[in-house]
Amino acid sequence: MNIALPAVIIFLFLLPGFIFRTRLKRAERTSLDFSPFGQVVAEAVLWSVFAHYLALWAAESWFNLRIDPLVLMKLLSAAPQSQAEATAAVAADFPWLARYFVTLFVASFVVPTLIRFAISRYRLDRSSAPWGTLFRFHEAPWYYLLTGADFSEHEAPDFIIVSAIVEVAKEAVLYVGMLNEFYVNAEGQLDRLVLQNVSRRPISRDKDGAHADGSDGERFYQVDGDTFVLRYSEIITLNIEYVKLTPS
Structure with a gap:
């Protein structure tokens, strides 16, 4: 046998x-x-x-x-x-x-x-699509959050702005940039964000834009370089903004 x-x-x-x-x-x-x-x-x-x-x-x-x-x-x-x-x-x-x-x-x-x-x-997996629940990839939450896949084709964002707070030398610093790519690790957790046109400012210099000498000026400082890699493990908070360009 x-x-x-x-x-x-x-x-x-x-x-x-x-x-x-x-x-x-x-x-x-x-x-x-x-x-x-x-x-x-x-x-x-x-x-x-x-x-x-x-x-x-x-x-x-x-x-x-x-x-x-x-x-x-x-x-x-x-x-x-x-x-x-x-x-x-x-x-x-x-x-x-x-x-x-x-x-x-x-x-x-x-x-x-x-x-x-x-x-x-054809964005058949959108949460608002008629058959979205059937076609949706339920094991890819970062994909929907960081690609704008939940928007319809005519409402899809042209680019995504990421705002992240990172602790640098025991000071909270806000980084803002345009999302270019993202990567997840083997466990499905977000591993790193690849940003472009990044600027930063300390959280202590909030929206009033005041300098130490009392004068007003630019709150953000441009980060030199073409590509900025931000590790998710170092991020305290993360904000996502979808930007859609419209003709003037």
């Missing part, structure tokens, strides 16, 4: 569902998927069944090819003779079976990638 063979067959049949699920979801955590195990398996099995149904329908309709369910049942059986007969049948049709699985694996990678691109491109 070959116990490993049924496990390999089940793995091959379920693998497209896991590939599809991984490519479709947008998750900021990469170290480990903490979704309930039952949920992960159920989703993968559901996508696998759907993928095999479409693939078998296409193979039979377009190429007049089909998988014999009896052969599959013999491969999964514990009887050595049945496994041997099924293995011989698979060997006889191995070329088209190999093309079937390779095509299915490639489609399981490409199709969800295109679906995810379409969802983001």
